Amino acid sequence: MKVDYFDYYLVHSLRKKTYVKMVDLGVITYLEKEVQAGRIKQLGFSFHSSFEDFRYILHSRAWDFCQIQYNWLDIEEQAGRAGYELATEHGIPVIVMEPIKGGSLLSLPPHLKEQVQQVAKEDSIAALSLRWVAEHRNVPVILSGMSTLEHVVENIATLSDPQPLTDEQHSALEKVGSYMRSRLGNGCTSCSYCMPCPFGVDIPGSFDIWNTFRLFGRYEQIRKRWESMGDKGPLSCTRCMTCVSLCPQEIPIPFDLARVHEELSQGAL
Known part of the structure; x- marks a missing residue:
């Protein structure tokens, strides 16, 4: 790697089953030795499983940070709001991924999109979604997938001086989010970890x-x-x-x- 140490070392996509296996194989012990040797400054993990698994892993050792999927729709998915609050209670910074849910929060049904855009005013729905995450005081980093220069410019402008949401904006997002959660069949994020299917199912x-x-x-x-x-x-x-x-x-x-x-x-x- 041609570096003397890692500022942040992230163990990818943990859940209880994989974490227990890593402990049994001595991986966590090895990483902790690297921390003690100064070759890892901050040791953390990313997460995509249930809140129960998140709590188990969080309580297992003194983590320096964690990374979870979190946005105004996914407050009950995966670690969710409960996971954010638990990490905050323990003083563990939360890096947020999927603040716009891979862009799907922009592809709302017309009647829902109109409700959100009406309260967003001059902001885009993307900017409003980023501001929602930025309000959380224990989030030092927000990861946002950007495919155009315009996305980069807008995100920089939004997060250079993120303004808190108004009560009206919070209310609209809660209403739309609640409706969407009641309609969706499941919480598939199209991560494709399940693929390829041995029988060809997409x-x-x-x-x-x-x-x-x-x-x-x-x-x-x-x-x-x-x-x-x-x-x-x-x-x-x-x-x-x-x-x-x-x-x-x-x-x-x-x-x-x-x-x-x-x-x-x-x-x-």
């Missing part, structure tokens, strides 16, 4: 079509995508369960795929 694609259908409620919007799935659709699932242990969200994938087929085959909610 798992993230199936869930994306399903959640789009449940959120927008208009079958014609996704009919062509659904019909083009062919052998990559949920019917090819054999319930081998290979994907279940790979999913950081701990989604019961085979059973949700059955729900996808049932609802989309009927073409109505």
Whole structure:
């Protein structure tokens, strides 16, 4: 690596099962020795599992930081708000990833987008979402995926002097977020850790079509995508369960795929 030490060393995507295995293999002990030797200044972990797993890992040792998915929609997903608050209680800084949920918070149904944009005023929904995260005092770093120069310029402008949200803005995001959580079939983030499926099922694609259908409620919007799935659709699932242990969200994938087929085959909610 041609460096004498790491300022921040992050153990990627921990959950209880993988953490226990790393302890058993001596990985955590090794990393702690590297900390003591000064070759790692700050030791932390990123996380995509349940709050219960997060609490177990957080309490297992004195971590220097953690990284979680957190935005105004995912307050009950993964570590969520409870995880943020627990880390804050223990004085552990929280790095936030997915503040705009991979851009999906910008692709709201028209009636919801109108509600959010109305209170965002001159801000974009992206800027409002970043400001929501920036309000949390125990967040030193916000990770935002940017694919254009315009994204970079807007994010710098937003976070150079982030203004707190108004009561009206908080209320609108809570209302829209609550509605969306009640409609989505599951919390798939299309991370693709479950892929490739040994039987060819496009798992993230199936869930994306399903959640789009449940959120927008208009079958014609996704009919062509659904019909083009062919052998990559949920019917090819054999319930081998290979994907279940790979999913950081701990989604019961085979059973949700059955729900996808049932609802989309009927073409109505």
